[in-house]
Amino acid sequence: MSHNTNIFSSNDIDHMIKLSIGLIDYIDGIIYCKKQDDFLNIITLKQELRSFLLANCKHDIIIDDIDVDAERSQRIHYCSKCFSTF
Numbered sequence: 001m002s003h004n005t006n007i008f009s010s011n012d013i014d015h016m017i018k019l020s021i022g023l024i025d026y027i028d029g030i031i032y033c034k035k036q037d038d039f040l041n042i043i044t045l046k047q048e049l050r051s052f053l054l055a056n057c058k059h060d061i062i063i064d065d066i067d068v069d070a071e072r073s074q075r076i077h078y079c080s081k082c083f084s085t086f
């Protein structure tokens with residue numbers, strides 16, 4: 001009999017992924033608006049949310065070419081669900 005160490009159901013994980021994406025957007029908004037004096041903790045939180053997404057999302061990788069400037073474009077790989085880049 002295998003011992004199940006996964007304490008979260010896949011529904012929990014899906015919900016946490018959605019929450020993490022929303023929180024990252026929110027944190028980006030705060031940083032952009034410069035409403036906070038102390039960014040260190042929320043930047044750390046954002047990095048931890050990104051790590052959580054990277055480890056737990058069932059990534060759907062998209063390959064895209066983005067324009068760097070008028071002449072050059074750069075190929076990127078990103079997840080359409082969690083927006084992690086690879």
Ligand SMILES: [Zn+2]
Pocket residue numbers: 053057058059060079080081082083084
């Ligand atoms: Zn993903």
